[in-house]
Amino acid sequence: MEARYFLVYLTFLAMSSYMAYATDPTQLQDFCVAVNDPNSELFVNGLLCKNPMDAKPEDFFKDGLDKPGDTNNRVQSAVTLVSALQLPGLNTLGISLARIDYAPYGLNPPHTHPRASEILTVIEGTLYVGFVTSNLANGDNKLFTKVLNKGDVFVFPQGLIHFQFNIGKYPAIAIAGLSSQNPGTVTIANAVFGADPPINVDVLSKAFQLDEHIVKMLQSKF
The missing domain is CATH 2.60.120.10 (Jelly Rolls)
Incomplete structure (x- = not known):
């Protein structure tokens, strides 16, 4: 009986470990389009790292945040x-x-x-x-x-x-x-009215319940 309980415990532990690690890392860009080409350029999720032996204190320091x-x-x-x-x-x-x-x-x-x-x-x-x-x-x-x-x-x-x-x-x-x-950062007004190319006026007019002339005026400001 004890052996059976021990086996159940091991199974639960294994499942817990799997669930803990079977998650995606947080993305560091808006999107990463998949490409099946080994010769294509490589974009990593973050920045490349220097050799730790070459690190220096200045790598962990920045001044100037006192300036407005x-x-x-x-x-x-x-x-x-x-x-x-x-x-x-x-x-x-x-x-x-x-x-x-x-x-x-x-x-x-x-x-x-x-x-x-x-x-x-x-x-x-x-x-x-x-x-x-x-x-x-x-x-x-x-x-x-x-x-x-x-x-x-x-x-x-x-x-x-x-x-x-x-x-x-x-x-x-x-x-x-x-x-x-x-x-x-996605600034809402900039993204909606300043998209390049512009979002269709009919889409924005219906979404915001605005006259198309007002939408065009807002788009001209961005």
Whole structure:
């Protein structure tokens, strides 16, 4: 009897081990088109690694994040990303960082990170932040919002549309940690109205319930 229970235990353990490892790695690009050609170019899921014996402290260091980004743009915000491209030692570690600067009433517009969750800390200023859920069972999309002050922290789940808006009269600064070395950013308005080539006007008119002239006007802005 004990031997039988032991065999069941071993079978369960083997199945658990299989389930634990039988998953895909997180992608680090929007897509990777399969090609059955050994002579074709190779694109890896990340960056190539140098010999560990050749690594030096500078590979794990970056300065300059104390300098504000240029917020002189139409949304009056600037994101300074620190990923594996700017800090080689981040490669394969699955994390990245960003400084976000907001002019008074500046906006980091609705966007998503397809490959990362984000944790945001306010360094200076007051931000109105929020995210929207994916489609719920009843078809709704629930909005979660909060006003953040200096020292406050807020989390944006992976892939969900989110934003930050400086509601103060003075510049604001935030630091964001991201759970991917290449989180990706899809800014909703830019992607929808600024796609190249443009999305068909009839599609956008019906999707947003807008007159086609308004859609064309929005597309001209991007």
